[in-house]
Amino acid sequence: MIFNMEMETLSRGKMTEIQLERLKETVRRVYERVPFHKQAMDAAGVTPDDIQTIEDIQKLPFMKKTDLRENYPFNLFAVDMSEVVRIHGSSGTKGKPTVVGYTKQDLDNWAEIVARGICCAGGKPGDIFHNAYGYGLFTGGLGLHNGIERLGAVAVPVSGGNTSRQITLIEDFKPRGISATPSYVLNIVEEMKKRGLDPRKTSIKYGIFGAEPWSEELRAQLEAELDIKAVDIYGLSEVMGPGVSIECHEVQDGLHIAEDHFLAEIIDPNTGEVLPYGAEGELVFTSLTKEAFPVIRYRTGDIASLNPEPCKCGRTTMRMSRIKGRVDDMLIIRGVNVFPTEIESVLFRFAQLAPHYQVVIERDGALDRFEVHCELTPEFAGEAGSLESPAVSALTKQISHAIKDTLGVTVVLRMLPPNSLLRSEGKAIRILDNRNRSQAAI
Numbered sequence: 363m364i365f366n367m368e369m370e371t372l373s374r375g376k377m378t379e380i381q382l383e384r385l386k387e388t389v390r391r392v393y394e395r396v397p398f399h400k401q402a403m404d405a406a407g408v409t410p411d412d413i414q415t416i417e418d419i420q421k422l423p424f425m426k427k428t429d430l431r432e433n434y435p436f437n438l439f440a441v442d443m444s445e446v447v448r449i450h451g452s453s454g455t456k457g458k459p460t461v462v463g464y465t466k467q468d469l470d471n472w473a474e475i476v477a478r479g480i481c482c483a484g485g486k487p488g489d490i491f492h493n494a495y496g497y498g499l500f501t502g503g504l505g506l507h508n509g510i511e512r513l514g515a516v517a518v519p520v521s522g523g524n525t526s527r528q529i530t531l532i533e534d535f536k537p538r539g540i541s542a543t544p545s546y547v548l549n550i551v552e553e554m555k556k557r558g559l560d561p562r563k564t565s566i567k568y569g570i571f572g573a574e575p576w577s578e579e580l581r582a583q584l585e586a587e588l589d590i591k592a593v594d595i596y597g598l599s600e601v602m603g604p605g606v607s608i609e610c611h612e613v614q615d616g617l618h619i620a621e622d623h624f625l626a627e628i629i630d631p632n633t634g635e636v637l638p639y640g641a642e643g644e645l646v647f648t649s650l651t652k653e654a655f656p657v658i659r660y661r662t663g664d665i666a667s668l669n670p671e672p673c674k675c676g677r678t679t680m681r682m683s684r685i686k687g688r689v690d691d692m693l694i695i696r697g698v699n700v701f702p703t704e705i706e707s708v709l710f711r712f713a714q715l716a717p718h719y720q721v722v723i724e725r726d727g728a729l730d731r732f733e734v735h736c737e738l739t740p741e742f743a744g745e746a747g748s749l750e751s752p753a754v755s756a757l758t759k760q761i762s763h764a765i766k767d768t769l770g771v772t773v774v775l776r777m778l779p780p781n782s783l784l785r786s787e788g789k790a791i792r793i794l795d796n797r798n799r800s801q802a803a804i
């Protein structure tokens with residue numbers, strides 16, 4: 363291992379000391395350099411001098427995605443454009459894209475964080491690494507890329523899509539590591555099987571999967587199908603990109619936060635109140651070293667909990683749970699809160715289903731109707747004969763009961779023939795909301 367794990371094995375006291383020093387510096391910098399932050403802090407009646415302990419962070423106002431949109435494109439940058447060397451951003455499906463910037467030092471830190479993360483995931487210098495995250499404004503491709511190179515591994519910058527070529531390159535280059543969204547990896551596995559290849563026989567030993575919520579059941583499936591260790595990587599462009607946190611391959615129980623660079627809090631999404639360790643709520647991050655685009659108490663919209671206990675792997679960094687889902691993706695079905703990952707957990711227990719699904723919301727009179735579209739495996743569909751067969755009806759009933767028993771909600775299950783659902787090449791679209799469309803049609 364080329365990375366000394368100093369920053370990952372500090373005592374809590376020492377880590378807090380480092381974080382406090384960096385927090386003070388960050389708050390001062392943004393107050394002096396970014397009008398948005400000065401105004402927000404003035405309005406909250408807080409100055410940089412008020413940050414004396416780590417808990418004082420709670421005096422600072424939150425930042426939200428709308429703040430990025432309102433300051434589009436560069437108004438939240440804390441350095442002159444002459445110091446910015448890279449721009450990334452979100453796809454902007456809901457309006458203007460959100461734009462973030464990096465200085466040379468920011469890119470350097472990011473590469474270091476990701477390299478450290480790849481080690482944590484079981485990677486080592488010399489590995490050939492197949493990087494199937496999209497390259498472009500999205501941070502996944504280039505974020506992983508720089509970390510792979512920094513580690514001293516061989517980056518294969520294949521990007522997302524062109525699944526057939528992905529398989530040829532895996533066959534020919536024999537990578538030890540792979541990264542992609544979990545839903546795209548499923549797509550790659552399916553394509554391998556179509557070609558008559560055994561996915562368990564590839565050279566791949568570990569996968570670094572994230573950028574979208576995924577369940578333990580999907581992890582189990584990917585590990586079994588590919589005979590690999592699959593770890594979860596988390597991040598968001600506003601805070602940096604991939605690598606904000608990552609699981610260790612030894613324990614795979616919570617994602618180690620790069621705490622020397624990011625300070626995490628969990629808040630009640632409704633009241634903004636800070637919640638204790640272990641409680642589930644919205645993740646909030648403050649960057650501690652970023653130059654071009656520092657964030658103060660950025661509300662991620664992601665639901666998780668925090669665990670400060672040292673890990674059996676030897677790391678002492680705070681761990682966050684897997685993301686349950688986004689606040690915006692929470693379905694309220696007859697008063698019960700449900701995340702798509704919870705539905706996924708139930709569906710993926712059934713071997714008769716292919717690991718693809720979508721929740722479709724329709725307007726049904728004054729009510730919302732929640733349909734879960736699932737796909738039969740080719741084997742089961744072949745055995746069953748038709749979608750109307752008793753075997754398919756029995757399966758539908760069994761899954762409906764399982765969803766009702768586990769989640770306490772009733773949904774309409776729609777069984778589809780093999781290969782009906784759109785395959786993902788990046789982030790899977792788990793919820794299709796047709797409510798406005800059907801309203802418009804009326």
Ligand code: DLL
Nearest residue numbers: 502572573574575595596597598599603604664685
């Ligand atoms: O998705 C960064 C990334 C790239 C992470 C590659 C991991 C791997 P954005 O496009 O800005 O950045 O989207 C960020 O994706 O707020 C979460 O809602 C979701 N997300 C990211 N990682 C995970 C994960 C990248 N491991 C948004 N589990 C975040 C669940 C995730 N959701």
